[in-house]
Amino acid sequence: METTEKKHVHPCFDESAKHSHARVHLPVAPKCNIQCNYCNRKYDCVNETRPGVTSSVLAPFQAADYLKALDAKLDNLSVVGIAGPGDPFANPEETLETMRSVKSIFPDKIFCLSTNGLDLEPYIDEIAELGVSHVTITINAIDPTISAKIYKWIRYNKHVYRGLEGARILLERQLTCIPLLKAKGITVKINSIIIPGINEDHIPEVARKCAELGADVINCIPLIPTAETGFADTPKPDSKMIFKTRTLASEHLKLMSHCARCRADAAGLLGQDLEGTHALLKEYASR
Ligand code: SF4
Ligand code: SF4
DSSP states (O other): OOOSSSOOOOTTTOGGGTTTOEEEEOOOBOOOSEEETTOOOOOOOTTOOSTTOOSOOOOHHHHHHHHHHHHHHOSOEEEEEEOOBSOGGGSHHHHHHHHHHHHHHOTTSEEEEEEOSTTTGGGHHHHHHTTEEEEEEEOOOSSHHHHHHHEEEEEETTEEEOHHHHHHHHHHHHHHHHHHHHHTTOEEEEEEEEOTTTTTTTHHHHHHHHHHTTOOEEEEEEOOOOTTSTTTTSOOOOHHHHHHHHHHHTTTSEEEOOOOOOOTTOEEETTEEOTTHHHHHHHHHTO
16 A cells, blocks of 8 residues: 555665565566667566566556556555666657656655666656656666677667667767766666676776766676577676676775666565566556
């Protein structure tokens, strides 16, 4: 049930809340405007826990009803977020319509968006007005020669760009957004995927640059090598590499190290999704 007396806390930004405050990702954004070489959104396996996976996609009107049903089942649903399964701003109508209806029903929840940042800038005023207080931008490199190995293509203003050209555009768009979000009082988290042999030594530089622009926290996430992607055969980063990357990055930015690498349809406490979520999601997706 919605309650106003309980203080909402974001469990991703405050580790002490991870066992007490729930979050839900509303999977309303299926398309993406870039292709990361580690991403495969083809599968909808209910047992697979990684970003980009959802068992169903919801239309905005379905999302609002689904959220009401979830809120009745969850004890302390604090955060409503959109994290794909594609990118929120490759689906701006769906994203904004969903946020508007969520805000009208649950005005005091924390609103959170996770994006690659390419098409975020035109929507910053509107999301701030809608009360979005937390935005995550995934920035894996600030050197376009490194980014060019991570992104297969980007689509910007209806053109597809590859290689260095695409990497430069993406980076410029991402870095532009950080101070604009901060000027609206929005908390900015940077996600960086640790990709062995590609960017593990470079992520501290990402942290340094993003800190300079005003970002608040960095989340260095180990690569999940995924079938049918450019990094399918790349080994997972070992614990030594993860520790070193995070330690060096934390010299510049506050570190988040409890990320559960959630699905695009995650619902519940971090790492402990509510039982029956997939069936509920399917039910609302078919209404
Ligand atoms: Fe996948 Fe997200 Fe990259 Fe798009 S931005 S390709 S959804 S990981
Ligand atoms: Fe939080 Fe990480 Fe899950 Fe996103 S993927 S909701 S940052 S724990």
